[in-house]
Amino acid sequence: MKSKLLSILESLRELDTQLIQCMRCGMCQAVCPVYQETGLETDVARGKLSLLDGLLREILKDPIKVKKRLERCLLCGSCQANCPSGVRAVEIFLRARTIVGLYLGIGPLERILLRGVISNPRIFNGFFKLFKIVSKLLFKEAHPSLGTSCSRIPLPVLKDRHIKFQTKPRETKRLRFNTTRPKGHTVAVFVGCVIDKIFPTIKDATLDILLYYGYDVFIPETQACCGIPALSSGDLKSFEALLNKNLEVFSEREFEFIVSSCPTCTWTIKEIWPMFSKNFTSFRDTDIQKLSNRAMDINQFLIANLDLNAIPYARNREDQIVTYHDPCHLRKSLKIWEEPRKLVRTCTNNRLIEMPFSDMCCGMGGTFNIKYYDMSSSIAKKKRDYFKATGANLLTTACPACMFQLHDIFSKNGDNIEILHTIELLSEAISCNGSTG
Amino acid sequence: MRDSLVKRFESIVGKGNLFSEREVLYAYSYDAAVVPQTIPELVIRPMDPEAASKVIRVCNEEDIPITVRGSGTNLSGGAVPSPGGIVILTNALNRILELNEADLYAVVEPGVITAKFASLVESKGLFYPPDPGSQSVSTLGGNVAENAGGLRGLKYGVTKDYVMGLELFDAEGNPIKTGSRTVKCVTGYNLSGLITGSEGTLGFIYKIILKLLPYPRHRKAMVVYYDDVMKASITVSEIIGARILPCTLEFMDNFTIRAVEAYSKAGLPTDAAALLLIEVDGHPSQVEEDSLTIEALCRRNGALQIKVAGDQRERDRVWEARRGALSALAKLRPTVILEDATVPRSRIPDMVKEVQTIAKRHQLLIGTFGHAGDGNLHPTILTDKRDREEWKRVEKAIEEIFEAALALGGTLSGEHGIGIAKSKYLEKETNRYTLLYSQKIKRALDPKSIFNPGKVLYE
Numbered sequence: 001m002k003s004k005l006l007s008i009l010e011s012l013r014e015l016d017t018q019l020i021q022c023m024r025c026g027m028c029q030a031v032c033p034v035y036q037e038t039g040l041e042t043d044v045a046r047g048k049l050s051l052l053d054g055l056l057r058e059i060l061k062d063p064i065k066v067k068k069r070l071e072r073c074l075l076c077g078s079c080q081a082n083c084p085s086g087v088r089a090v091e092i093f094l095r096a097r098t099i100v101g102l103y104l105g106i107g108p109l110e111r112i113l114l115r116g117v118i119s120n121p122r123i124f125n126g127f128f129k130l131f132k133i134v135s136k137l138l139f140k141e142a143h144p145s146l147g148t149s150c151s152r153i154p155l156p157v158l159k160d161r162h163i164k165f166q167t168k169p170r171e172t173k174r175l176r177f178n179t180t181r182p183k184g185h186t187v188a189v190f191v192g193c194v195i196d197k198i199f200p201t202i203k204d205a206t207l208d209i210l211l212y213y214g215y216d217v218f219i220p221e222t223q224a225c226c227g228i229p230a231l232s233s234g235d236l237k238s239f240e241a242l243l244n245k246n247l248e249v250f251s252e253r254e255f256e257f258i259v260s261s262c263p264t265c266t267w268t269i270k271e272i273w274p275m276f277s278k279n280f281t282s283f284r285d286t287d288i289q290k291l292s293n294r295a296m297d298i299n300q301f302l303i304a305n306l307d308l309n310a311i312p313y314a315r316n317r318e319d320q321i322v323t324y325h326d327p328c329h330l331r332k333s334l335k336i337w338e339e340p341r342k343l344v345r346t347c348t349n350n351r352l353i354e355m356p357f358s359d360m361c362c363g364m365g366g367t368f369n370i371k372y373y374d375m376s377s378s379i380a381k382k383k384r385d386y387f388k389a390t391g392a393n394l395l396t397t398a399c400p401a402c403m404f405q406l407h408d409i410f411s412k413n414g415d416n417i418e419i420l421h422t423i424e425l426l427s428e429a430i431s432c433n434g435s436t437g
Numbered sequence: 438m439r440d441s442l443v444k445r446f447e448s449i450v451g452k453g454n455l456f457s458e459r460e461v462l463y464a465y466s467y468d469a470a471v472v473p474q475t476i477p478e479l480v481i482r483p484m485d486p487e488a489a490s491k492v493i494r495v496c497n498e499e500d501i502p503i504t505v506r507g508s509g510t511n512l513s514g515g516a517v518p519s520p521g522g523i524v525i526l527t528n529a530l531n532r533i534l535e536l537n538e539a540d541l542y543a544v545v546e547p548g549v550i551t552a553k554f555a556s557l558v559e560s561k562g563l564f565y566p567p568d569p570g571s572q573s574v575s576t577l578g579g580n581v582a583e584n585a586g587g588l589r590g591l592k593y594g595v596t597k598d599y600v601m602g603l604e605l606f607d608a609e610g611n612p613i614k615t616g617s618r619t620v621k622c623v624t625g626y627n628l629s630g631l632i633t634g635s636e637g638t639l640g641f642i643y644k645i646i647l648k649l650l651p652y653p654r655h656r657k658a659m660v661v662y663y664d665d666v667m668k669a670s671i672t673v674s675e676i677i678g679a680r681i682l683p684c685t686l687e688f689m690d691n692f693t694i695r696a697v698e699a700y701s702k703a704g705l706p707t708d709a710a711a712l713l714l715i716e717v718d719g720h721p722s723q724v725e726e727d728s729l730t731i732e733a734l735c736r737r738n739g740a741l742q743i744k745v746a747g748d749q750r751e752r753d754r755v756w757e758a759r760r761g762a763l764s765a766l767a768k769l770r771p772t773v774i775l776e777d778a779t780v781p782r783s784r785i786p787d788m789v790k791e792v793q794t795i796a797k798r799h800q801l802l803i804g805t806f807g808h809a810g811d812g813n814l815h816p817t818i819l820t821d822k823r824d825r826e827e828w829k830r831v832e833k834a835i836e837e838i839f840e841a842a843l844a845l846g847g848t849l850s851g852e853h854g855i856g857i858a859k860s861k862y863l864e865k866e867t868n869r870y871t872l873l874y875s876q877k878i879k880r881a882l883d884p885k886s887i888f889n890p891g892k893v894l895y896e
Contacts, residue, residue: 020771020823025469026510030552030573039482039528040461041509047464054463054474069460085767 007236007279011099019053021087022046028079028089033361033379034072043072045079045089052096067100067234072372074365074379075232076328090333091275094231098276101234121222121245124193132165139163143411146419159373162411164198164404186216186255190269190295192262193225194400202400205427206261206298212430213306220249226268229366231276240280243273247287258291261298261423263330263399264366269295271333297330298423299339299398308342312433313349314425320418322348323392325383325406326359327399340398340422347422347429348394355390357382364405380409387417398422438478442499446481446523449491454482454529465524468509468516469571470858471774471822477504477518482526486546486606486643492525493641493887494610502890505637507548507576512775513856515583515636519890527578530643536561541649542601542618547578547642564650566593566684569852570763578642584634586852591810592682592718593650595852597633604644605632608883618646631878636854637889639882653718656684657728659745660755661735662709666690669711670786672738673809676715677782679734681727685716686810687759690789693766693804693817697758700765705758709741711789713809714759762806763817770802770819776835778842779851782812791841792816798837799830813851839865860895 028045029035035044042051051069073093080089139149148162187210195202210217224245230238250258260266270292277288296304324344331337337359345352363369363379383406387395395410395417397403403419410417438457447455456462457479466474478501483489496503502522509516518524531548538561545554551572558565568587569575575585581603586595602616615628632639663669673686689697689712698705705712713735717727728745735743746752767773780788789805792814796803807814816838820831839849839862849859849866864872876894879886 020821023469023767023773024467026508026571026574029508039526040456041464042461050467051460051463054466065458065460084764085773086764 008099008102011095011102011279015052015092015095015099018088018092019049021085022049022053023085024050025084027082027084031078031082033074033076033078033363034375037375037378042069045083045087048073049087049089049092052092063100063104067097067104070097070100071368074328074361074363074368076361076365077332078328078361081332094272094275097232097234098236098279099234102236104234121224124225139165143414146407146411146417148407148411160412161373162408164407164411166198166200184216185214186218186253187301188218188220188250188253188255188258188294190226190258190260190262190265191219191223192260192265192400193229194404195262198404199400199421202261202421202423205421205423206259208427209302209423209430210259218253218255220252223249226262226265228264228268228272231268231272232367236276236279239276240282243277243280243288244282247283247291250291251287255294257294257296257301259296259298259301261398261421262401263297263327263334263336264401266295266297267329267333297334297336297339297398299330299343300334300336302426303339303342308346311346311426312429314347314429314432316428316432317348317394317425320348320351320394321353321390321392322351322394322396323353323355323387323390324358324422325355325362325387325395325397325402327397327402328359328361330398331359340396343422343426344396347425353390353392355392356386358386360386362402362405364401366401369405376405377409380405384409384413384415393417395419396422396425442495442501443479445495446479446492449495450481450483450488454484456480456482465506465509466518468506468511468514470512470514470517470856471772472514472517472856472858475518475520477522477524479523480526481523482529484529486530489525489530489641489643490606490610490612492523492610493606493608496523496887497608497610497885500885501887503637503641503887504889505547505578505582505641507579508550508571508574510571510575511579511583511856512777512853513850513858515854515856515889515892516579517857519892522890525641527576530578531576533557534644537618538563540618541651543647543649544618545577545645545647547576547581547645549577551575551577551580558649559652562652564652565599565647566650567596567599577645577647581633581642581645582635582637583854584852586808586811586813588685588687588808590808590813590852591686592684597630599648600629600633600645601648602646603629603632603642605640605642607640608885608887613640616646620648634854636856636893638879638893639888641888653684655721655724656716656718656752657724657746658685658714658716658752658755659728659732659735659743660758661713661715661740661744662706662742663711663713663739664709664741665739666711666789667786668738668740669713669809670783672713672735672740673785674783675734675738676731677810679730681717681730683715683727683731683810684718685714686808687714687806688712688785688809688814689714689759689762689806690793690804692802693762693806694758696765696769696804697761700768701757701761703754703757706742712758714755759806762804763815766804766817766819770821772820772822774818774820774831774835775853776816776818776838777807777813777851777853778816778838778847778849779811779813780842780845780847782809784845784847785809785812785814787845788812788814788841788847791845792838795834795837795841799834801827801830801834803834808851811851812847836862855893857892860891860893863893863895 032044041047077090142148142150142162151158224242227239227242273288274292362383363376369376466476502519504518506516527548530546532546535544555565566589569585580596584597695707746755802819805816
């Protein structure tokens, strides 16, 4: 990494040219989930941008205050998607966070967590195993069919959360490999932390489907986190370490595409890695570009490569009413919304019912959920209301982080509902039509 | 601000609704106009009208200027705080109190979002026509205070045509009532007319009675291209001459067409000098007949290309270019100045020509689009406010645009208001006596000048 001072100065200059783009029209107020909750100008993109613009020097004077304001943001990108003058708000906010982070150094708790745990895949896995043992003692079952748990005693960070712990393997059998496709097409899979630790069934489904359709799959065992939690906490150092690790492990084999079932990971690889690559000197821009250019969301990849007519629908779900929630990073950042719907429609024999405001953020936002849990839940509650309006009992989406949040809100309300990743639905559709082994 | 005073406000609205941190105050120092920012002393959010009344009373006693703020989308600086003053937010006063389907009116609080209200009204088969460009975030209180317009002015008028009555607090915080829930009402002075468009300088509006219409049963849109602005303008005159009032009659010049095409790649003819977006609404058979007449008129006037929308999807496509106009222009340069000089509709070709000449003379990028039906154009200057030399040329150009509009028998502002951006030009359009007359009204109703001082009237 470049010298801290140089990095800060360069980032500030970069920010300045981007901030001037905002014409203060205020259209972001219409779509910002946090502003809808608080009605405060400091919470909407226009307010934050004007703060950064007017108080750029303030970052250096009172960085903690600026940090606090910046953290009241889901990084969902709704403002950016709705911005008439095309302000790259998410990039600005991420950059501003790293400037504050560089200047301030990150908080001690975050430092331990990010540098010690997430940055090192081995320790991360060990930590989770330990956590699972402890959690058995600490938690009780909350919603049997959703598979959530809640704390037996009130705890400060956990509050009254209904937490989805690791998914149990599904009853449907793993797919038998279909080998009609000529060999030699290698697809790398970027698993992502939430899928790996909470929803391994999504990983299984992703793998199964790729193998079923005859792809050679490359999943480096020691792949690291995509780095977005580190970056959004302003920790460029951990972000760089993670990027380095991923570049290293994914360079072990040649592949045509790198797919992920987590839109936040895909977006990070595709857009955020190249965005910040100039900040680092430890690797080449072109190495990142090579990976970024090949990154694809799993839905997008499958729709581009599969014959939809050949996919059966999930007969076991014939009596369910199904709807779809658009993950922000998939719809607003990667501009993908047709593909997952095509998959859902195909797998449910065209029984997809749209919910109102399907593209409204679920309120998860990663660390936002930890820091502002009440607001996060209040946003999720709206999502639940819109879901309820459809009368559906199967909620599909394409993001494990959204799924984590949705499990919490629906479990807390004791709703009779199933929540599935589009890839899980597809894998079921194929397996319940006799292609199992 | 004195601690004791802050405590007094705090005791009225509660700790959670009073903001005094520097960075929060900073976020209320601007609106959507390109004017200097002013940081307020305090930001206060009353949760009910009574609290607002008490806050106003204290301000009057203590000589503290008040700027009322809805969503801060004003384009003339009307929502920028006055020096030494406070901001009162209306966004917690956001209830729709009544929607009367039998008597066709609604009673709302000022903080209700325009588009949310319009869509609720629409769900009942009713219609609230004013649709300012910021409707997805703007508040009805702000719309009334600014007499906001929109795309439907020609046929349906503007906000003032829908204000049946108002309740407001005067400078002492006393409730004033004007108008009623009836179509006809001649009780006393027409104070609603005075307050609507007064830009927050005469009182604090806390209740609005709005007129509603039946929702039009059918609509049809078309987009028409011309190789000459004059031909487009003659078409507009002939449409109205044929006794047809389209609900939308929008115009875009060549610069704007090219900007939209460069951004959207939707296949617009970039050599066209002008575009008209025309939509008619009403009874289905009337709409079909009118649309055929308009099509024939467009053809007779040498339209290059006509696209009529057959269904909703095609309608969306037809509207796409117009909806994307400001956005496409805004992406060209960092600073966007959206003007709204308005001329009698027959003078549109002259005004467009004037703007083009001004742009050339000062070597500026100016795209013009707007409401051809009511002569309300939006010459949009694209610049970079950091470039001081260019900025001087921009200021000169703005002045010349105003002069051109006035010379053509038009007005400084069709719908954005005077605020602080245009107050110094007001006398040019009217005269000294008109200004004095307005100042007398202001002094009589607000002797200490606490309501948005410095706005509209140049002091």
